[in-house]
Amino acid sequence: MLQLRDLPTPAILDKFVQRYPDADVTAVVTFLHLLRAGTDLSFALDAYLQQHALLQGRWWVLILLMRESSNTAAPSVLADKAGVSRATMTGLIDGLERDGLVERVPDPEDRRRLAIQLTAAGQAKLDEVMPDYYRRVRQLMQPLSESERKVFIELLDKIQAGASSLSAPL
Known part of the structure; x- marks a missing residue:
């Protein structure tokens, strides 16, 4: 699974909004933070469980x-x-x-x-x-x-x- 480590800055998101005006920046930022947290938790759980084979x-x-x-x-x-x-x-x-x-x-x-x-x-x-x-x-x-x-x-x-x-x- 790809793990998004580099969340976009407001400047980067502004660039996307200029190209895609329907983008809701706060919705995208919230979604990316949720996705990253879920991914981080899944990786951490995997690492923990691997300690127990x-x-x-x-x-x-x-x-x-x-x-x-x-x-x-x-x-x-x-x-x-x-x-x-x-x-x-x-x-x-x-x-x-x-x-x-x-x-x-x-x-x-x-x-x-x-x-x-x-x-x-x-x-x-x-x-x-x-x-x-x-x-x-x-x-x-x-x-x-x-x-x-x-x-x-x-x-x-x-x-x-x-x-x-x-x-x-x-």
Whole structure:
């Protein structure tokens, strides 16, 4: 993923506005700051998880399984919840199974189907990672008060609701 490290100056943005008069400079600046923050956070999370021999995709699968009452879910359900293709989910599951963190088990209702179950080793991996992860997230968010966090979530929800406008066909 490309990481935008050099945000445009007001002078650079003015140059773009001269060429593209419909540009809303404050909207562009806000969007670029949001994009950069998201990218920086994603890179930082990757670096943290690598210290635990994990990648984000695999970590999220473990978390999704732990959220289930039986620590078990169908691969298609995991793919839907993670927002990835079934083929991508199969690759994530293959790696987790190879490391002993999940196992494929027959579906009790239909033996032709398989479910994915978090193993004791998978739970142990989460137990190793999550306490420090939560401490780091608390430290990251500490500059924001509880009320600022609530407002921030509301603002992000508004932006997320309009995200499809960025990818909508012309």
